Amino acid sequence: MSEEVVLLDFWPSPFGMRVRIALAEKGIQYEYQEEDLRNKSDLLLKMNPIHKKIPVLIHRGKPVCESLIQVQYIDEVWHDKSPLIPSDPYQRANARFWADFVDKKIYEIGTKIWTTKGEEQAAAKKEFIESLKLLEGELGDKPYFGGDNLGYVDVALLPFYSWFYAYEKCGNFTIEEECPKLIAWAKRCLQKESVAKSLPDQEKVYGFVLQLKKAFGIE
């Protein structure tokens, strides 16, 4: 039976990037389909009727939605190569906890940084740095959150690094000043081909954010 894997995605989406990294780490061949979110394809609407969002992973014709669920699915199906989730139940729980933390904090707070101004933006920047510092604490002295290799939390967090430049420009601050360890971690991950080919250029993302700001009338 064909292993046919299709990914419906949108290039600046950090959620899509998570799946790209996971697929690349496992060496899985797949068909990438870029979606125009202002004109969603019939396939997207059919495969994710409830949320109508990307990324959608289609494996043997069946859709899996939600990026962290997709990453876990990929890890479980292609379990022989480059495991992302630890095998020990306690370490697995710890990895899930921190991936959930990334989901709850980084995207929403990051979005506030480029969509707001004044006090609201200042509060968002503060909370953003605090969240990154907690993640630095979890990283500790390990090269990756996954230990010696890329793991689930690395995959969950890395995509947001491609948005850091946009956050910094919009928020007028430097993340590296406050969180040097985390930036060092991100640069270390980018040495890996699976990561480098899955993440868009930061300047390109910033250009996209500027377009969005213009389109939504955000100063």
Add this chain to the structure above:
Amino acid sequence: MSEEVKVLGNWGSCFSRRVELALKIKGVEYEYIEEDVYGNKSPLLLKYNPVHKKVPVLLHNGKPIAESLVIIEYIEETWKGTPILPEDPYEKAMARFWTKFVDEKCLPALWRAVWSPENEREKAVEEACKCLETLQSALNGKRFFGGDTVGLVDIAANFIGFWLRIIQEATGHGDLLSAEKFPTLFKWTDEFVSCSVVKQSLPPRDKLLAFFKARVAEANASK
């Protein structure tokens, strides 16, 4: 080897009760420690969940795990016995999908509808009902979301299974979950609460009703 399992929880919290239900399904003995989440948080809670400072927290041989759904997956992987998740990776992904839908869409929408001011109520109720309708479709003729037995999605939806009808009684608004609007979902709530292992994990009905009646009265008094 002696196993020490403790749960830091709150009697009325559906999230805390999810964890207790999962432990009971697996037949795991545990020590329950009540946390006063409305008053001062205990040193124990702050020590074992410094990031979120919330219940529930599971302590297994002294090692803490926070976030109810993370805890439940840990329980599933640590103790054999009645499975909470399917084995097949695709079915597992579907169970996780619906669980996330309950947690991130249904529950916030329902909570907003329950407490929304009169002038915003109609819209809030409409949104919450859309969520319930979508969730109902996931039952797809099954007795439980998990099939013949209670599974992850059923556990995650415990608020809808038990809390919601009690809250509707407390507020006097029955326009969210009713047998007329959502017959199969309503039937599921009956199946859910009559399950013996679920019954053991639920808070006392009268106490919960009194609690919500008091909160409704507070909310009305401050208008």
